[in-house]
Amino acid sequence: MRSLLLAVLAAYLIAAIHSILAFVNKRRSLQRVAQWSTAVGFALHTCALIADWVIDGHYPLFGLRETLSFLAWALVALYSLVLYRYRAQALGAFTMPLISVLTFIALIIGSDSGTAPAAFSATWLFPIHTTLLIFAYAAFFIVFIASVMYLLQERELKLKTFSAIFHRLPSLTTVNELATTAGAVGLTLLTLGIVTGMFWSSTRSGRIWHNDPKEIFALLTWLLYFVLTIYRSTANWRGRRAAWLGVVGFALVLCTFFGARLLPGYHVFG
Template identity: 25%
Template sequence: MNIAAATNENLANISNYLVYSAMAVYVLAFLAHIAEWVFGSRSKVGKTAAALTAADAAPADSVKVAVKQAGGTAVLERPKVVTRSAAGTRDVPDGPGAAAGDEQGDLYGRFAISLTVLAFLLHFAGVFTRGWSVQRAPWGNMYEFSTTFSMVAVGAYLIFLAAKKNVRWMGLPLITTVLLDLGLAVTVLYTESDQLVPALDSYWLWIHVSLAITCGALFYLGAVATILYLFRDRFEAKVADPSGPQPGSFAKSVLSRMPAAASLDKFAYRVNAAVFPFWTFTIVAGAIWAESAWGRYWGWDPKEVWSFITWVVYACYLHARATAGWKGRKAAYLAIVAFLCFLFNYYGVNMFVDGLHSYSGV
């Protein structure tokens, strides 16, 4: 190993300090998100429940357009816009959000976003200095993959926020899982900063692995939306049926503030559909790299197999969305199974299954 390629221990240590600092700020962001949900006014929650019941009681063709006379000119008032669910059963408005329109709750929410931005910058700096310490891409082992994976997930979330998308409801589950991911990375998965083995020392590391990380982070956002969709959809069904069992006070407080099930379902579908072609290219890029490194495009290595299984299940999910009998909850279950396949490929294959990818380290 030449001097230029030697590990810079000072930068590696700085990277560790930056990652720990990011975790500390993520904890503060987590607490701020909790405060946003706790201190957010519940005054609008009842209105959301009432809107759900009214939307279910009134047939779709009974919606009327009011006409007013203003100075002799007819003025049309548009009816409230609601989102139609994938199953086509309910048209309900989105909830008021984590802060529920309350000024104090909104203040905590903005504080949480500011802390998330600061944590992301520290997180990015930690990943960058890790790569700089060895002059290579900072995703050569499981520790580096994990830290980069959670960084990309937070970055994607912040991009959605900057684009004025209604995703602040994702802040709490996102920060929670990021902390779990980083906690696992710095304990079980931690690996000292070092050079790559020859088979990994390729420009395909920048292409193939970076795509896998990005796709996984976005699939994660889609999975969060899908899980919340299942909870919100069941909540809407209970509220719409006054004769049946009603959700408890905690469920009302939380789920009434969430976007409508249809909105969550649409967000998850759009994310998964947009990412799927890139996941396809990720597998193709991996096959090209395998031919260069091992002399064959496909060898039924466990990582290759589970990448393909993940692709197949996501393909089934997208196909199910286009099939009349598999919309709504059935398709959502498929999306969750697909992400679980990705997680097993991410953690299980590397940690518990021997294969050609084992040299990447735990």
């Protein structure tokens, strides 16, 4: 298991280094290496998750190690989709290092102490709840990166001074569209994730709301991305303001993700 994850990390690291080099040197051959090693890493990672599932006998998304590993996997999946759809190669230079770090932390945590209580694997609602939310977080990360890219370029266009990074980022329209689409996808996933969470909670304890910090943050996050999506679709808010909201929103996502670790509450993990 560990050696498989080690191979995954190696592939992601190669991809990260080549993405950064391709970003700096604008070389297509480097980009090809990055994409191939991402694909290899993703395939191995999928195997690792399945193996984890089979060996441990529960869905591989419980406890910090599994969560980080799963999040890295979800990010690679979304990043690959974005690459396919938008050809925004520059994204790799930002996402692949983060994915490598997540995988690395998952690797050094080693095994989670204790196994999941039977209650969590008894019904399908719980794994669906967590999976949806992990993908929502990954989508919001894409919104964040695209928004930062937008803001950097918008600033340089307004100031009329173009730095080296300017020529290496995808166009304003591309990153704007990317942020819009990823935001809408993320909001949908978040909504479904919260609803499945409520269902699961009601079947388990009869309550759908526990007032714990994670739930409150999640609600705030949902509101923010709801507002963002509405504004973007009515097009009154375009460009800079929407991009700022995408950045602020991600701070809330981080609070939601880590909130439960720092504050006591009903939810057990990130």
